[in-house]
Amino acid sequence: MRFGVLTGGGDCPGLNAVIRAVVRKGVKEYGYEFIGFRDGWKGPLEGLTMPLDIATTRGILPRGGTILGSSRTNPFKIDGGVEKIKENLKKMGVDALIAIGGEDTLGVATKLDSLGVKVIGVPKTIDNDLNNTDYTFGFDTAVNIAVEAIDRLHTTAESHHRALIVEVMGRHAGWIALHSGLAGGASCILIPEVPFHVDKVCDYVKSRFTQSYAPIIVVAEGAIPADGDIVTKDGSVDAFGHAKLSGIGEWLAKEIEKRTGNEARTSVLGHIQRGGTPTAFDRVLATRFGLHAITAAHEGDWGKMVALSGTAITRVPLASATEKLKTVDPSLYREAEIFFG
Numbered sequence: 001m002r003f004g005v006l007t008g009g010g011d012c013p014g015l016n017a018v019i020r021a022v023v024r025k026g027v028k029e030y031g032y033e034f035i036g037f038r039d040g041w042k043g044p045l046e047g048l049t050m051p052l053d054i055a056t057t058r059g060i061l062p063r064g065g066t067i068l069g070s071s072r073t074n075p076f077k078i079d080g081g082v083e084k085i086k087e088n089l090k091k092m093g094v095d096a097l098i099a100i101g102g103e104d105t106l107g108v109a110t111k112l113d114s115l116g117v118k119v120i121g122v123p124k125t126i127d128n129d130l131n132n133t134d135y136t137f138g139f140d141t142a143v144n145i146a147v148e149a150i151d152r153l154h155t156t157a158e159s160h161h162r163a164l165i166v167e168v169m170g171r172h173a174g175w176i177a178l179h180s181g182l183a184g185g186a187s188c189i190l191i192p193e194v195p196f197h198v199d200k201v202c203d204y205v206k207s208r209f210t211q212s213y214a215p216i217i218v219v220a221e222g223a224i225p226a227d228g229d230i231v232t233k234d235g236s237v238d239a240f241g242h243a244k245l246s247g248i249g250e251w252l253a254k255e256i257e258k259r260t261g262n263e264a265r266t267s268v269l270g271h272i273q274r275g276g277t278p279t280a281f282d283r284v285l286a287t288r289f290g291l292h293a294i295t296a297a298h299e300g301d302w303g304k305m306v307a308l309s310g311t312a313i314t315r316v317p318l319a320s321a322t323e324k325l326k327t328v329d330p331s332l333y334r335e336a337e338i339f340f341g
Contacts, residue, residue, distance in 0.1 A: 010125075021290025049092070095118065
């Protein structure tokens, strides 16, 4: 058999580990052939490929990003897009696809599966918000990067007696904010699942200063003030209809300065959270996902996604990954609140 492999959506530490594992086991154990589709769904749509074999995947385990490239191309938004993908797969002799991605990438994979394309999904997102898997690779790396930044910001905040707001990724789910804020000793954590009151945040800021400490506030980019709206960059949306978020940290800093009289500054971690070398946890998880994905393909278990359940790698229906978002349970957030202020 001949398989096509693609990576879609935002880049993520651990993607290369999946590619390496899929190819290594697929070639050595099953004798399969592989081609890599470049730049997400744009690859099979436009016939953009690169060779994938043991030689081309050697040495990529510790590399961040993806050797295949990525994009947010949505073939269902392009006239004749699905037909073009089917045509190209047939022309290239590709029997099935292994799609590595998050909500949008796997959403496209689910639709293609229902239209007769053989697909196996591998979950990827630093936001950790995909349903039916305990963790996604990339999340641990993103949290560790955020914690390192928070640790460094504590000292400069205290030196200048400022409140520092750290804006992290998290459109609808606050997993990165919750984990990094808890591990980094934040004075307050704001997540999309729990609308926040600015006055309450200011109370935490004042309380921290009275204790001779400078407050660090960790805020997810999708956090929403209780009496306001989500802060967006310019009102534009991507190919999957997502608004481009930006600015909640800066908005909050201005409100804190206005209401407390204390200086406040913002650090937006942005794409720094996505980049660089994956942690050991993410390398191992991504590798295991890749090994189990090619095994599922070998067994013809199409329309499935590999998932982490406890310590075991399982298979779940591909459609279940995107039927709802995995958001932070309010009870977990309440655990963290004891450290606020």
